[in-house]
Structures are given as C-alpha cells and as structure tokens.
Ligand code: TXA
C-alpha cells in the first residue's frame with residue numbers, strides 16, 4: 001500500500017471520508033497532535049488501529065466529535081459539571097470521560113464502561129467528521145511508546161505503507177496531547193495534563209475541587225519510585241535523562257559524557273554557550289513554545305541515532321506541566337538534581 005499525503009481541500013476530505021466508510025484508517029491533524037482516525041462505530045477498523053500502532057488492547061481510545069448531537073449518541077449521562085466543562089472548553093484540547101452508551105463498543109474503551117470524548121478545534125478534522133457524519137476514534141498517530149506526531153511527515157515516518165492516507169494540516173498549533181479529565185461528585189480529576197491547565201480549571205470552577213491524578217513523582221539518584229508505577233512512553237530510542245539545575249552545572253555534568261554518541265536538549269538561549277552537541281526546544285521561560293516543539297525534537301533525536309539525551313528541566317508553569325509530564329515519561333522517570 002502506498003500512503004498518500006493529501007492536501008486538505010474538499011475533494012480530498014471526500015476521498016478520506018470514503019476511506020473511513022470502507023473501514024480504513026486516515027491520519028488527520030488536530031490542534032494538539034495528529035491522530036490515527038477510524039469510524040468509531042466500526043469494530044474492524046478499531047482493531048486495525050490497535051494493530052497499526054502496536055497499542056496494548058487495555059489502553060482505550062478517544063472518540064472525536066464534530067457537533068454536540070454526536071455526544072448524546074455516545075454517552076449515557078452528561079452531568080452538570082460536564083456540561084460546564086463543555087461550555088467553557090469545547091471545541092478544544094480537553095478530553096472528558098463519560099459513562100458510555102450502548103452504541104460504543106468495548107473495543108474502543110478497552111472493556112471499560114466509560115468513554116473518552118473530545119470535540120477538537122481544528123477545521124480539517126471537523127470537516128472530516130462532518131463530511132463523513134461519523135464520530136472518529138483517534139489515538140495519537142505514533143507507533144505505541146514513541147513521541148506523538150506534530151507534522152504529517154511524522155505520521156508518514158511511522159505509518160508509510162500501513163495506512164492509505166494522511167491529511168496534511170501543517171504543524172500542530174499546540175504540540176502536546178489534550179488534557180484528559182474525569183468528573184467525580186464535585187471533583188474534577190486531571191488524568192493527563194495538557195493545554196487546558198490546572199490553573200485554567202481552578203479559575204473556571206471555583207466551587208469544585210480540582211485534583212491532579214497523574215503521576216508526578218520521579219526517581220532521583222537515591223530514590224526510585226515503585227516499579228509498578230513506571231510506564232515508559234513518548235520516548236525516542238535514546239536513553240533520556242532530565243537534569244535539574246543551572247546551566248553551568250548542566251555543562252559540567254556533560255563534560256564527563258561522550259560528545260560523539262550523546263546529545264543535549266536545551267533552551268534556545270543556552271545554545272551559544274554549549275560545547276556539546278545540542279538541540280534547542282524553545283526559550284527557557286516559554287512553555288507554549290517548548291510544548292509546540294518538544295515532540296519534533298525527540299523525533300529528530302531518533303534521526304540522529306543518539307544514545308543518551310540529556311534534557312534541561314522545563315519551566316513547570318501552565319502548559320509546562322504537560323511538557324514535564326511527557327519528558328518524565330520519556331525518561332522513564334529519570335530526573336537528576338545537579339549539585
Ligand atoms: O490530543 C489528543 O488527545 C490526541 C489527539 C489525536 O486528539 N489523542 C490522543 O490519544 O492523545 P491517545 O490515545 O494517544 O491518548 C488517549 C489517552 C490515553 O492516555 C488513554 O489511556 C486515555 O486517554 N483514555 C481513553 N479512554 C479513557 C477512559 N475511558 N478512561 C480513562 N482514560 C482514558
């Protein structure tokens with residue numbers, strides 16, 4: 001099979017819509033990262049997504065909708081808190097967990113009674129959903145465990161010859177995946193940090209408890225988190241280590257490392273001071289830019305065949321929570337405090 005990259009005009013949206021109706025998978029841009037989309041009502045196509053990605057079958061998929069009517073076919077209950085979340089943040093980079101309706105197959109939900117739904121804010125995927133009139137199940141369009149794709153060429157690198165086509169929407173605006181939340185009584189639980197941040201949720205819902213339920217710990221040299229909590233993800237082939245501390249300590253640490261096989265992921269302003277191979281991932285205090293370019297940089301590391309990647313600890317504010325979360329997982333929780 002030859003994988004085509006489609007310009008996202010109406011003619012090609014119609015071609016892709018037809019492919020979806022024939023149980024095929026289509027690569028599609030969203031405002032966060034590219035997705036690997038299929039008809040959410042087609043169990044055969046859902047199986048094909050899991051196979052193509054090499055995704056464990058116990059990891060459920062997100063269903064993308066293009067209008068609110070679609071939501072009511074997919075879920076059995078929309079409580080007042082979820083309604084408020086929808087009004088405030090949809091369309092956008094927020095995925096909400098609901099109790100599923102009978103229309104949703106357990107293949108999508110990995111056997112759970114809940115389903116994750118997102119109304120994306122990108123005209124290309126919205127055109128595809130509305131042209132096909134299908135909700136689209138779509139995980140990020142990377143091989144399982146690899147960095148998510150933020151350009152059509154990244155999807156092509158992972159799925160050339162495996163899927164028939166990719167709609168090319170250029171570079172994704174946000175660059176990290178959506179925030180995933182669950183709602184329990186008067187509590188919103190953040191299961192994965194993203195562009196809709198803890199602060200945004202706190203400011204919008206003063207009457208509710210907002211809880212971060214994702215793993216924030218990391219192992220330091222003398223402290224290793226429970227191995228059962230570890231789950232490597234978003235990772236290039238290189239071994240990734242995050243180093244927390246000032247630039248001079250970072251440089252000193254690298255002076256003992258191999259500059260032929262290793263590389264550093266640094267801030268833009270560090271680059272001119274480095275005497276070690278490095279790739280910049282954005283200005284020190286600009287989490288929005290760091291989020292946008294993080295995955296591209298990790299993919300570039302794979303292209304350069306690097307053995308060890310040493311990363312400057314990101315700014316943790318706002319979307320920086322998501323940047324740190326992805327880096328911690330890519331590093332397999334390996335963060336070292338420089339002394
Ligand atoms: O921005 C995004 O969310 C991108 C774009 C393509 O929309 N999609 C994405 O999908 O990141 P994926 O499959 O890579 O991540 C989905 C996350 C996984 O961590 C999965 O475990 C979680 O959502 N998830 C899905 N259904 C769930 C459910 N019913 N309960 C709890 N977590 C769920």
Ligand code: MG
Pocket residue numbers: 139140148
């Ligand atoms: Mg993913």
